[in-house]
Amino acid sequence: MTRRSLFRRSKVKSAMKRDNQEETINEPKITTDLDENMKTIKDVLGNPADLVVRELIIGEIETRAAIVYLSGITEEDLLNDNIMKAIQQNLKRFDDDLLENIRKEVIAVTDIKNSNDFDDVCLAVLNGDSAFYLDGSQEVLLMGTSGGQNRSIEEPDTETLIRGPRDGFVESMNTNMALIRRDIKIPNLRFEQHTVGGRSKQKLVVCHVEGLAHPELVEEVNRRIKSIDLDYVTDSSFVEQWIEDSFLSPFPQVLDTERPDVVSASVMQGKVGIIVDGSPFALIAPMTFNDGLSSPEDYTQRWLAASSLRLLRFLAAFIAIFLPGLYVALATFHPGMIPSTLAYSIAASREGVPFPAVIEAILMALTFELLHEAGIRLPNVIGQTIGIVGGLVIGEAAVNAGIVSPIMVIITALTAIASFSIPSYSLSMGLRTLRFIALLAAGTLGLYGIILVFIMIVAHIVNLKSFGIPYTAPFGPLYLQDLKDGIIRVPMTDLPRQTAHLKMSDAEFEHAPNEKRKNKKR
Amino acid sequence: MSKSHFADDRIQSLDIMVALPSIVIGVGILSFPSTLAQSTKFADGWVVVILGGLISIFFTWAVTKLGAKFPHQSFYSYASHLVSKPVASIIILLFSLNGIFLTAFEVSMIGFISHQYLFEQTPREVVSIAFFLAVIYAVAGSRSGIFRINLLFSPLIFLISFILIFFSINFMDVDHLLPLFKTGMDGYVEGTIQSALSYSGFGVLFFYIAFVCDPEKVPKRAVAGMSSVVCLYLFIYLTCIAVFGHAPTGEIRWPFIELAQSVEIPGGFFERIEAVFFTIWITAIFTTAMIGFDITILALQMIFPKRDKIVLIFILAPIIFFISLLPKNYMENHYFDIFIGYVSWLLPMIVVILFWIMYRIKGGLENGK
Structure with a gap:
């Protein structure tokens, strides 16, 4: 079963690589001519109704420039107040390297970067960022203005609790990451970003606490995510079904949850969380049968x-x-x-x-x-x-x-x-x-x-x-310590800090960063 | 998918401790009080239960101690070191034959007992093959999976036994146990052999000890596992005698199941407990058959290392099923039982004695050779 699937995946992957190489031959490029650049981006995106190309002239310098963004997924207030206004009302004159100076002194946005690769620019615009083109420059400024309408944080519908936190994940990955970050205030919390979806290029984040999660586990999760070969990922369940060990089994091998507190608690146990942009369901791996039958309520x-x-x-x-x-x-x-x-x-x-x-x-x-x-x-x-x-x-x-x-x-x-x-x-x-x-x-x-x-x-x-x-972990290979959180849940004071079947061996422990060692001292 | 830190097929000494009861406890225990009651008088059987138990515990210890001298070495590798390769191959072949017979016996026994307690009309072959398919499914999985099955089922088996013993306290008559020591010397000797026979199964340790990550702890753990079996057998034997009396126990075919028939669980939702009891006991029989089959495959893989596990399973399965259909009635199966009992006792016993002698002569195997 596994062999067959592995074979299929690797075959598809190599086929994909070939395709990509063929596509790269006629790639659009960024030139120094503003009009040509505008034409390129309009052509590639098909000049859709929501594409806004705002041409403007920079105050004092009197050079032509343009801002390109997609309305709806961009925070237009930010764009108007901090970018448009600042550029149009610019009073300074710059001698050398116009773009770098505009970036440094005019535009008042925190997240900003340079790029001269058309693919980057295109992807950024599709993500809700705005691109700033300057006439005569082959570089483009990408300004982090993504935003727009999002669902606000609500109580999750599927996993309601009598007692416990009331917030739930939303469709925005950044908000979801923030929700976890708010729970776990330790420097070792890691978010590793991947891109999934061969064509749609969606963002996916693997989250773990370094020193708690087993390095091989993290590596394995990353490896499997890299092997994902889908054109479009609608929901985290696509990722789940692609990376789970046995896809023919009736039992789910990756836990899904809508609750940030569940992800935080699992990550602090040494598990790995996966958040997919556009899905309010985070994934937690590994999962045992016992995890499927536990609820956060068990601890509250x-x-x-x-x-x-x-x-x-x-x-x-x-x-x-x-x-x-x-x-x-x-x-x-x-x-x-x-x-x-x-x-x-x-x-x-x-x-x-x-x-x-x-x-x-x-x-x-x-x-x-x-x-x-x-x-x-x-x-x-x-x-x-x-x-x-x-x-x-x-x-x-x-x-x-x-x-x-x-x-x-x-x-x-x-x-x-x-x-x-x-x-x-x-x-x-x-x-x-x-x-x-x-x-x-x-x-x-x-x-x-x-x-x-x-x-x-x-x-x-x-x-x-x-x-x-192993799916039957605390009972299957017997971990006596973990039985305290198995069929019964012992008083909080007796509960092991980290489940034994996820622990690292002592030798690896010595090399792990501080967090783990602190834990042991306490 | 990949070899990661967690995903190894090594087992712990604890798994051996649990696997031993899993293979020993099977169908033997169901008729065990009856065979003992035939050779000893009143409740004197407890002496032979313990004596037979001590003998098996000793051999369990001997097997594991020898295995622990050759840590992480397969049976084939240390056997060929001790007694040349051809002899080792013959011994392994015998073990695999033993495994085939053991599995076939359990499969056919399921058919006979089910006919008595669960259904009368369903053909024995259908019942047996359904059971055997489950065994094949489990054996086709990983070896560590087999040990996990043991870990999950053994609490269930011990629990149901003790529940049964607990609820039969009401029906016990202490007079049945007295007077003490009325059996003659012959009776004790015969009884000891009988009881020792029902503890057969320690031979599997020869093979499994190679997979244990902490072999030095195995002798102690294996002895503990075997002792738990002896305790369970003792309790069951005494309960049967105390409830039925000495003479009736000898007459009943499967006293342990009949015990379930006689008890009443207060509030009684289920009336015929024995069917429920036997249904749960199928898990115990299952683990025995599963390990028997696994040992066969493990042994054959040592001789034919290039054969795939699945291929071996599909070659062996029809053979085992055919053998399981050979006994035509219960009596024939009973002789089969006695034969299996002797083979699975004598084979490991002779082998372990031989190996210990050779070990004293040749000494241990240096690592890497």
Whole structure:
């Protein structure tokens, strides 16, 4: 599996390289002539409606110049006040190197750089920066004016908490980086920038704390990100699916989150965060099964409550996969195992139901998936309709019409609730798919089939790895220290500072920068 | 994908400690109290459980101590150092045959027990092949994955055993245990052999010790693992005798499962616990079959180093399944059981004695040779 994928990726990559080389032959260049430069950029961008080319004459010097930017993704206030005004009202005269002096003395923007490469200029303009062309100069000033309308920081919709920070990531990468920076005020926090998307050239940032994250882990993450070969990355999930270890597995091997506090906490554990520009979901690698079942709430609540919630979630994961299967197995293969009174009531309620229990269970599971899918697609206003349709029509009417038994409705509802109580949505999706396999196995081999499915699932996840870390980490390869934050969560004072399975060995520790050593002293 | 710091296939001595119970505990324990009750009187079996246990613990120690003298060396490399290459190859071939038979036995046993407790009509072959496919799937994964499966399943196995013992306290009758020491000398000797046979499985340590990153700790850990098995067997044996009495225990085919049938869990949601119990016990049988198969492949890979693991699995799987279908009824399978028991005891025992003698004569292997 891995071999095949690796092969494919490298093949595609070399093909891409060839393409790039061919493209570079007829590359547009920056010349000293302003009009020609304006023509080039208009040609390349296709002179779109949002392209603003403002030609102006610099005060006192009386030289022609132009500012090029895309309206909408640029902060036009900044452009008007600090750049246009300053240039037009310029009173000084410069003798030598006009552009350098304008850069130093006229333009009042902090982020500014020179470039004479057309590709750079084009990319900068597409990113919302403004390009300042001066007649007679082959260099262009790129001014960091990107901005424009962005969603403000809001509470994340998908991972709500009773107690804990309320801010969530937004679509802007700079804001997201700032949110993490605000949480982790240590000099060793690193943001390494990559560009993904062969054509769209989107920004992506890998974030880790040097001295805490294992260097090989960081290197591996960077290596895999460099291997990404996509034309356009809509969301961080594209990156996730490209870099995860086993893309055929139903289990997610990279954690996604909308909460900056989760990323900060993970990064401080020695994990690596990945932020993609344009996506409010950050990625965290490596991920273990246990991570998928933990919520930030586990640390904000007191340990006893937190531990019981953890246990509850492990139970929920079990129910989400196996409950309908168990019901089918008990009802069809081993009715003798159910207490007789319950067995009678099940038999009575199933009277008149035309289908065998397996078909009934699969029907109900499918109906639930349909309701769930429809509920997501509908806007919030009509969303309630789905509740009524689901609750009344499917629940009441189906039972009254004798198509399904009331117990099956209870089982389906319980399974649904259990699958929604799993904090990681992608993990919960995976488990819900496995539920159908468990159902089929239970329908053919009863309890025996269920235990075999259980064994197969275990055999599958013990072989899963997320960036070299075994998926079943604290339990699989046993890390006794980490069990304190495994099925239960011990009191905060006993909690290990950093999970053992992410720690560096002592020899590497000696070479690591200060942060780690300070940690140990404390 | 790449070799990183975390991604190595080395295992720890702790994994050995857990793997040992995983291979020893399988189907043997289900009928174990019955065989002992046939050779000893009343509750005297505890003496032989401990005696047999001590013998197996001793051999476990002997195997691991020898292995620890050759750290990070494969069985083939130190075996050919001690007893020339051809002899080593024959021994390895025997071990792989042993593994084939062990796996086949577990697979066929699943069929027989399932027929008794889970379904009557489903053909035995279907039940066996479903189980065997799961075993193949697990073996096809990485070796460290196999040890992780053991780590995840062994708490489950010990937990379910102790739950069962705990809930049968109500049904125990201390009179069943008395009087003490009524068995004759013959009974003790026979019983000790019987009990020692059910502890078979330490032979796998010959092979796995090469992968351990801290071999010097292995003897202690392996002894601890084996001792935990002896304790579990002792508890189970005493519970069965105390609940059923001496004579009935000898008559029951699988006293440990029947124990589940007789207990009632208060508040009783499940009525026939034995089906649930057996279902969970399948994980114990699974780990035994899985390690048996893995050892076979590991051994054969030493002789045929160029063969791919997957190829070996696909060659061996039909053979093992065919052998597992050979016993036509429970009695034939029982003889199969006795045969397996003797083979998987005598083979490692003879080998370890031979190796120790050769080690005393030839001495250790210097690193790098």
